[in-house]
Amino acid sequence: MTSEEDPNDIGHFLRAIGDVRRLDHDRAEIRRPVPRSVARKRREDEAAVMHDLLSDPVNATDLQPGDELRFVRPGVGRRVFRNLRRGHYRIQDELDLHGLFASEARRTVAAFLAEARTHHRLCVRIVHGKGLRSRQQGPVLKGLLDHWLRQRDDVLAFCSALPADGGTGAVYVLIRRPPRP
Template sequence: MASKYRITEEEQTLFRETVRDAVPLRNDRVSPYRQRPRPHPQQQERDDREVLRDLLSDPLDPADLEIGDELLFARPGLQHTVIRKLRRGHYSVRAELDLHGLTSIEARQAVVEFLADCHRRHIRCVRIIHGKGNGSMNREPILKRKVAHWLRQRKDVLAYASATPTDGGTGAVYVLLRRAR
């Protein structure tokens, strides 16, 4: 396609004289005015803050503790058939956490991380093995009481009940979690 504009010899000479001292650029990329911020793991920081908050809010309320060996808790409005099925071990346990050998601080963190992972994986029923306290001082089930208290604090826990004898009996608890949205 022919150009409508013709450059005269005089214009060419003038252009060459004007750009004679120009030095070619080594890099033709332009740096942005502001550099992009580095990626920031906001969800991880929120999870870490929640773990810290949960670790620091651990006063035991005697009213929260169960009487006897068996643990049982259900949020208001949960159907009785759901609670009965949970107590009888009719729900499929999709994940489990064993707290044997952990201190209460380690156990608390492990429970929080385990439940968060279950929530991400859309798992509804889990088993937490807290033990019967046979290895603790005075043979008291310290972790059992604390696990019950921690689970009551969490809004994602709908119910929990001591496991059947084949799944650990009063040394373990079935936990029914709220559906992930």
């Protein structure tokens, strides 16, 4: 800029901003912001998976009265599971599901395990029965309990009890310690 140019001169202004395109109107184009994309189908699929996991399996009665239940979560030592199977841990609480319908049993098991964990009971026994009076259905509660316990993150392992503690009609359950406050 030379000393002769006036900074308020329109020509100076147009040279400063460069090439522009003249608008034929004085209205601004206001576009609504594009909403963030939401993977609705993915959320629906994840909700369906959770529902399926929490629902009772169709083939829960594939077990026979004499079949043993056993499950150990990855990371649980072999010695720990062997000691559980041999009944070496002190049973700190017990739940008997005899006479309960499946829906009642499910709620009862969930409440029992939550209370056991809250009170730092690490090994419990759940008596589900052998299913001898279930006619041709087989042991209904036994299969359902197997499914329910596998779903719970607070269950480290479970297995059928020793004959003196109910045999294949009961399970020992090893519960994860609650987090320290």
